Amino acid sequence: MKEIGSIRAEEMVLNIGPQHPSTHGVLRLKVKTDGEIVSEVIPIIGYLHRCFEKHAENITYEQVIPFTDRCDYIASMNNNFGFVVAMEELMDIKVPERVEYIRVIMAELNRIASHLLALGVYGLDIGAFTPFLHMFRDRERILDIFELTCGARLLYNYMWVGGVSHDLPRNFETICIDFLDYFEPNIPEFNQLLTTNKIFIERTADVGVMPAEVAISYGVSGPNLRGSGVKWDVRKDEPYSVYDKFDFEIPVGTGDHGTLGDCWDRYWVRMLEMQESCNIIRQALKAIPDNGDVHAMVPKKIRPPKGSIYRRTESPRGDLGYYIISDGSPTPFRLKMRSPALTSLSVLDEISAGWMISDVIAILGSLDIVLGEIDR
Amino acid sequence: MTADQEKFIADVVEKALAGDMDAINSIEDRSVRAKAKASLVKAKRAAKAQQKSDAPAESDSPNQQETAETQSPLSILLNSTYPDEIIEVLDEGKTIQLHPKQWNEIATFLRDHPEALLDQMECLTGVDLGTEDALQVRYNLHSMKHRHKIEIRINTNRDKPEIPSVETIWRMTDWFEREAYDMYGIVFTNHRDLRRLLCPEDWEGWPLRKDYEEPETYHGIMVPKVKEGWE
Numbered sequence: 032m033k034e035i036g037s038i039r040a041e042e043m044v045l046n047i048g049p050q051h052p053s054t055h056g057v058l059r060l061k062v063k064t065d066g067e068i069v070s071e072v073i074p075i076i077g078y079l080h081r082c083f084e085k086h087a088e089n090i091t092y093e094q095v096i097p098f099t100d101r102c103d104y105i106a107s108m109n110n111n112f113g114f115v116v117a118m119e120e121l122m123d124i125k126v127p128e129r130v131e132y133i134r135v136i137m138a139e140l141n142r143i144a145s146h147l148l149a150l151g152v153y154g155l156d157i158g159a160f161t162p163f164l165h166m167f168r169d170r171e172r173i174l175d176i177f178e179l180t181c182g183a184r185l186l187y188n189y190m191w192v193g194g195v196s197h198d199l200p201r202n203f204e205t206i207c208i209d210f211l212d213y214f215e216p217n218i219p220e221f222n223q224l225l226t227t228n229k230i231f232i233e234r235t236a237d238v239g240v241m242p243a244e245v246a247i248s249y250g251v252s253g254p255n256l257r258g259s260g261v262k263w264d265v266r267k268d269e270p271y272s273v274y275d276k277f278d279f280e281i282p283v284g285t286g287d288h289g290t291l292g293d294c295w296d297r298y299w300v301r302m303l304e305m306q307e308s309c310n311i312i313r314q315a316l317k318a319i320p321d322n323g324d325v326h327a328m329v330p331k332k333i334r335p336p337k338g339s340i341y342r343r344t345e346s347p348r349g350d351l352g353y354y355i356i357s358d359g360s361p362t363p364f365r366l367k368m369r370s371p372a373l374t375s376l377s378v379l380d381e382i383s384a385g386w387m388i389s390d391v392i393a394i395l396g397s398l399d400i401v402l403g404e405i406d407r
Numbered sequence: 408m409t410a411d412q413e414k415f416i417a418d419v420v421e422k423a424l425a426g427d428m429d430a431i432n433s434i435e436d437r438s439v440r441a442k443a444k445a446s447l448v449k450a451k452r453a454a455k456a457q458q459k460s461d462a463p464a465e466s467d468s469p470n471q472q473e474t475a476e477t478q479s480p481l482s483i484l485l486n487s488t489y490p491d492e493i494i495e496v497l498d499e500g501k502t503i504q505l506h507p508k509q510w511n512e513i514a515t516f517l518r519d520h521p522e523a524l525l526d527q528m529e530c531l532t533g534v535d536l537g538t539e540d541a542l543q544v545r546y547n548l549h550s551m552k553h554r555h556k557i558e559i560r561i562n563t564n565r566d567k568p569e570i571p572s573v574e575t576i577w578r579m580t581d582w583f584e585r586e587a588y589d590m591y592g593i594v595f596t597n598h599r600d601l602r603r604l605l606c607p608e609d610w611e612g613w614p615l616r617k618d619y620e621e622p623e624t625y626h627g628i629m630v631p632k633v634k635e636g637w638e
Binding site: 352354374377 | 614
């Protein structure tokens with residue numbers, strides 16, 4: 032790579048986006064190139080800015096939950112989850128055990144759906160069309176389960192402070208087990224289609240290497256951080272809800288096909304995580320209490336005590352944190368959402384300098400960003 | 408409510424307080440069940456208030472309380488190295504309020520000192536406290552090695568808000584400081600690229616400040632007003 036880079040040509044600025052299929056939303060990249068070698072990438076964001084934090088100061092706590100749905104619209108369950116966990120810790124509410132299990136099952140199903148979309152679209156970015164169709168077919172089945180549970184396919188408003196909106200449908204367990212039995216054998220099929228595909232490996236291995244120190248300094252988290260070989264998962268290291276009761280592995284990147292922390296490692300961690308999520312769902316379905324109330328006793332109008340809290344949870348994209356400051360009134364005094372995709376995007380310039388333009392698309396895809404969450 | 412009912416509800420509430428929630432959940436009549444739940448909440452609240460009023464009597468002398476407040480190892484470490492920079496230690500040493508002057512130096516110390524090693528910035532939050540000395544930035548720090556956390560708070564005034572940037576120390580704060588600048592107008596001195604992040608470059612005012620008033624037009628386009636009666 033260096034040999035080509037040493038021949039200098041006139042610098043050119045290439046504009047990618049804001050409307051571009053490879054930018055996963057409305058993102059503009061200003062790419063400084065020298066020939067075809069990229070020297071600097073400047074992301075320009077804010078096209079989807081909807082003033083989430085300003086809105087939140089004018090509405091009640093219950094009304095904030097549908098807004099969190101719309102931040103990361105690929106993994107809305109996990110966004111709800113993060114918010115209610117922070118709220119319940121602030122208000123010191125203990126929710127019924129059944130609710131905790133329902134929440135974990137939903138969050139893990141949504142994690143699989145989110146990773147399926149991330150991996151399928153990643154294949155599409157690289158030029159593989161088939162895996163995308165296979166993964167969307169399976170994602171659709173998960174969305175059907177959500178529709179059955181709460182009536183919505185993408186924006187659920189399912190988890191409430193102190194409970195969930197509806198109890199599970201009567202035959203939920205069989206439907207869920209059916210899905211897992213159908214889905215788990217498909218994972219080796221994905222591997223045949225994409226993971227071990229020679230072209231895919233050539234395009235992703237050794238590309239966009241993110242060393243662990245860089246990842247930590249940039250606040251990168253979730254599968255991107257684990258792809259760099261750091262064994263860190265909020266579900267294991269700062270357990271919330273009932274995650275401490277499950278037995279699951281934290282997959283980390285190993286650099287099987289290239290250097291540790293390259294695009295292939297980040298991709299592979301997501302693939303392994305889907306299997307771990309299946310394991311968690313199976314354990315949760317076994318351990319869930321058969322019946323019981325799905326609402327803790329929470330007053331109609333939520334008024335948390337004065338104080339502040341920062342709590343982070345593991346969303347499919349990484350550490351999703353909420354900083355809530357309450358002044359004792361029914362509306363938040365300040366609500367900050369620490370978005371995992373924002374930190375993942377900020378590292379793009381650091382790891383894509385020196386690569387070709389087509390590699391920048393591969394690196395951007397491997398970071399799995401959602402612009403709704405970046406711009407809020 | 409009849410006297411019979413009242414006695415019945417008192418009974419189940421007593422059972423529920425002892426941990427048997429089924430007693431309430433199994434009530435057939437919905438209105439009776441709701442009444443039972445309401446009285447349970449009341450009973451619980453009364454018990455909590457009782458506990459609170461009991462608590463001060465049980466606590467030790469004020470002197471011992473003070474040592475308990477500074478117990479966190481990180482706050483002790485900071486106190487021994489930069490005693491003049493600390494304004495206040497809150498929340499049993501989990502939260503520390505600092506003067507802005509030497510923040511850059513303290514930040515380097517917190518990241519590199521072998522006992523601290525706070526290498527991960529979890530979150531950076533700008534806050535408008537709504538008072539005279541109004542704006543505040545809160546830094547949530549975490550160490551990947553020691554697995555401990557601390558929250559740093561730094562105040563600055565509303566008219567000339569300035570805080571030293573730590574963008575070179577934790578690279579993550581680069582964009583988060585830009586966001587705080589965008590929303591509150593806090594100037595992070597020595598930041599290499601302090602521009603607006605989410606709002607357009609030529610937007611006027613600092614949207615998340617409590618005294619913010621949105622402009623009437625932007626490039627000749629009407630800015631929609633906040634609709635009344637949303638609550």
